[in-house]
Amino acid sequence: MNKNYALKDLAEVAKEIIAVAKNKTLLFYGQMGVGKTTLIKEFCKQLKVLDNISSPTFSLVNEYQTATEAKVFHFDFYRIEDEEEALDIGVEEYFYTNNWCLIEWPENIENLLPLDAVQIQLTILEDGQRNIQL
DSSP, rough: EEEEEGGGGGGHHHHHHHOOOOSSEEEEOTTTTHHHHHHHHHHHHHHOOOOOOOOTTTTTTEEETTTTEEEEEEETTOOOOOHHHHHHHHHHHHHTTSSSEEEEGGGGGGSSOOTEEEEEEEOTTSOOOOOEEO
């Protein structure tokens, strides 16, 4: 999947990712301000998350409940300084629960990521649209 999109297209983009993702661990790459958290919020909306969605910058992980009583885990490793911090919260256990794991700044825990995780690269285009590559 390689697609340009505007903010109004987020619901469609999130639905498409859910449909084509071969694994429930999604790695969101992109510079600060590219829209990783915004896309994750829409992703959670499509998964029928009942909780308020916010970036877990300080807690490292937020757990959300869906309308079907499934769980979605949202990670933000922007502020992590050592992979040991991720190990301390049991990050590897989360990845193998068969729940959705949505990870911002995965490059900061590169050695801990599942090999079959889905990589999503977001970039800002000159016209303000975003490009997404799966």
